[in-house]
Amino acid sequence: MYAQMIKSTGKGVKSLDEMEPDERAFQERINAGGKIEPKDWMPDGYRKTLIRQIGQHAHSEIVGQLPEGNWITRAPTLERKAILLAKVQDEAGHGLYLYCAAETLGVSRDQLTRDLLSGKMKYSSIFNYPTLTWADMGAVGWLVDGAAIMNQVPLQRTSYGPYARAMVRICKEESFHQRQGFDIMMKMANGTEAQRKMAQDALNRFWYPSLMMFGPSDENSVHSAQSMAWKIKMNSNDELRQKFVDQTVPQAEYLGLTVPDEHLKWNEDRGSYEFSEPDWDEFFDVLQGNGPCSVDRMEARNKAWDEGRWVREGLLAHAEKKRARKMAAE
Amino acid sequence: MSDPLFEFLCRMGDNTLVLGHRVSEWCGVAPVLEEDIALANTALDLIGQTTLWLNLAGEVEGKGRDADALAFRRDVWDFRNVLLVEQPNGDFGQTMMRQFLFDVWHKGYLTALQDSKHDQIAAVAEKSLKEVTYHLERTMDTVIGLGDGTEESHNRMQKALDKLYPYVGELFVRDDVDDAMIAAGIAPDPAALRADFDAVLDAVLREATLTKPESDFAHKGGKSGQRHSEHLGHMLAQMQWLQRTYPDATW
Amino acid sequence: MSSPESGSYDATEAAPHGKPRATEWPLWEVFIRGQHGLSHRHVGSLHAADAESAIKNARDVYTRRNEGVSIWVVEASAIAASSPEEKGPLYEPSNDKVYRHPTFFDIPDEVGAM
Numbered sequence: 250m251y252a253q254m255i256k257s258t259g260k261g262v263k264s265l266d267e268m269e270p271d272e273r274a275f276q277e278r279i280n281a282g283g284k285i286e287p288k289d290w291m292p293d294g295y296r297k298t299l300i301r302q303i304g305q306h307a308h309s310e311i312v313g314q315l316p317e318g319n320w321i322t323r324a325p326t327l328e329r330k331a332i333l334l335a336k337v338q339d340e341a342g343h344g345l346y347l348y349c350a351a352e353t354l355g356v357s358r359d360q361l362t363r364d365l366l367s368g369k370m371k372y373s374s375i376f377n378y379p380t381l382t383w384a385d386m387g388a389v390g391w392l393v394d395g396a397a398i399m400n401q402v403p404l405q406r407t408s409y410g411p412y413a414r415a416m417v418r419i420c421k422e423e424s425f426h427q428r429q430g431f432d433i434m435m436k437m438a439n440g441t442e443a444q445r446k447m448a449q450d451a452l453n454r455f456w457y458p459s460l461m462m463f464g465p466s467d468e469n470s471v472h473s474a475q476s477m478a479w480k481i482k483m484n485s486n487d488e489l490r491q492k493f494v495d496q497t498v499p500q501a502e503y504l505g506l507t508v509p510d511e512h513l514k515w516n517e518d519r520g521s522y523e524f525s526e527p528d529w530d531e532f533f534d535v536l537q538g539n540g541p542c543s544v545d546r547m548e549a550r551n552k553a554w555d556e557g558r559w560v561r562e563g564l565l566a567h568a569e570k571k572r573a574r575k576m577a578a579e
Numbered sequence: 580m581s582d583p584l585f586e587f588l589c590r591m592g593d594n595t596l597v598l599g600h601r602v603s604e605w606c607g608v609a610p611v612l613e614e615d616i617a618l619a620n621t622a623l624d625l626i627g628q629t630t631l632w633l634n635l636a637g638e639v640e641g642k643g644r645d646a647d648a649l650a651f652r653r654d655v656w657d658f659r660n661v662l663l664v665e666q667p668n669g670d671f672g673q674t675m676m677r678q679f680l681f682d683v684w685h686k687g688y689l690t691a692l693q694d695s696k697h698d699q700i701a702a703v704a705e706k707s708l709k710e711v712t713y714h715l716e717r718t719m720d721t722v723i724g725l726g727d728g729t730e731e732s733h734n735r736m737q738k739a740l741d742k743l744y745p746y747v748g749e750l751f752v753r754d755d756v757d758d759a760m761i762a763a764g765i766a767p768d769p770a771a772l773r774a775d776f777d778a779v780l781d782a783v784l785r786e787a788t789l790t791k792p793e794s795d796f797a798h799k800g801g802k803s804g805q806r807h808s809e810h811l812g813h814m815l816a817q818m819q820w821l822q823r824t825y826p827d828a829t830w
Numbered sequence: 831m832s833s834p835e836s837g838s839y840d841a842t843e844a845a846p847h848g849k850p851r852a853t854e855w856p857l858w859e860v861f862i863r864g865q866h867g868l869s870h871r872h873v874g875s876l877h878a879a880d881a882e883s884a885i886k887n888a889r890d891v892y893t894r895r896n897e898g899v900s901i902w903v904v905e906a907s908a909i910a911a912s913s914p915e916e917k918g919p920l921y922e923p924s925n926d927k928v929y930r931h932p933t934f935f936d937i938p939d940e941v942g943a944m
Contacts, residue, residue: 288911314607314615321603325821325830326647327596330603331626337606338619342891345612349875352857358877359854383821383830395944418874428937428944433830441828496942503941549608557610560671560725562853563732567724568880611855613876617890717886724879 390430
């Protein structure tokens, strides 16, 4: 997911009886499907976990602009260029909505940005993989956005109001992203020999990294249990991964492409696919900053931030001068 | 000279194509998220306008070429954009200054073009003008804000203006193609639009505390296609690479 | 880079919502009235150096340039708030950017929901 391995601060989920009145009222409201709004009382752990989660999600959108941005200037037609540009622009918008949601919890966007740039905060592992051919634009939309939607749709019902509202807006925009990706894959899979080869190669490279997006199994994680009690995590990682595989395998078959997993098999009794786990050592390597593009991504973000400083300062200084002149004139 | 109407439409479409491409290079790396999103909107508008102009050019030419064929399968000497738009992005200030100078011209030109006797051209001009009016509102504010902002932002904007001003003159050059368009009532006389351009430019520069270079020297050769800068070839190498490498593919 | 489990927000000195930091543009709340004579509604927030650019940014971020909408922006720090319960905002993409609509892409029925 765009938010991976978020550590909640709880030591285990408290029962209602163990809670002080404030916390109990808070938890009962969540249990009843109510929303928590910025000015409501909330446990410190809830606030901090949400900042981490929403911040990481926002960072993922922003860093996620880079692998697709890599192809905007090489898009093969004017329409494809416009579509891709609109999609990457949406990601900037999603990042913006999410930063704003995080800001309601008392942290500034600048602070979150500094924490991303210093490496203190993370973004999704998936964006540390390179986009090497035009088919990757298809694979990213189809697989990466497809996996993200699995998580984002249920998050529209998350307990924190500003986060839920951001997710509603994001999901509405996100649906076109996955479809445009699949549309590219269809063109490639039904195209020339070279295009088919690119499509298969893209699936080969993005399949396991997409499965990793859901994070390692969290069945026994106290953090996940607490987040689920708070309704800021709606499903277990395994549950979503299974759902993703079950949805995606038939789509790959439709494209005439082969999922790179020799153990992939339909299980009639279970009504779902059996599949191989991704290489979790690779996942942890990527999280440690050893992804194929980790260094490039952070350099690109840092460069944009540093080179933009004079612009942000310049426009702010002008606004202040303007205000001062207006005051002096009154 | 090839068909002047075709030439004219290529000029319009190539300007927006090349500038739209340049602006799209900012996607994901702008100074602040709000600017990133706004720049993408500008690029999207320009790409949309390109499609309209170049499809019309292809129609007029009558050889079965559409906007994509013209955008992705012509070489440098066939491009008819002014030199200003193919100049590299530089820093954010240079990009904004280039956009501002182009927007002022573009708005004036499209306004006049709405009265074209050619209905399709008048319609494209009218649609584009709505978008371009907003582009100009934005770049005007930005040029003023950064010119008047801090010492650093002021210096950068002055440097950008000094660098790009020699590319302004080409926007107002009148040549054989223009003569033919004027005679047919299709397009305005570019030279006649200079006074209005200067009025806007001077007003904005004054508020931005920037100084217009004294020399009116103008680089030329983009609009006529006779001599582009070296930058265009590199841009096309990137932009056209997929279409050129896999000529049989559809995308 | 440290692992994602290691960082914590404990060290962060969080600024109160809406209060600008030294170089950060102020936060603005955005209210938009669509074309149908409804009242302005809150759609989200953004950062801008001043009110004029906040309106322009709102146009770019929250309407993707739909014509004919009316935009209000209010500096977030100027808002006094109780504890509101609001419904989620809806988003209508610009009418001429049809590719933003999922239905622009024909996905064959066999492929299933997407």
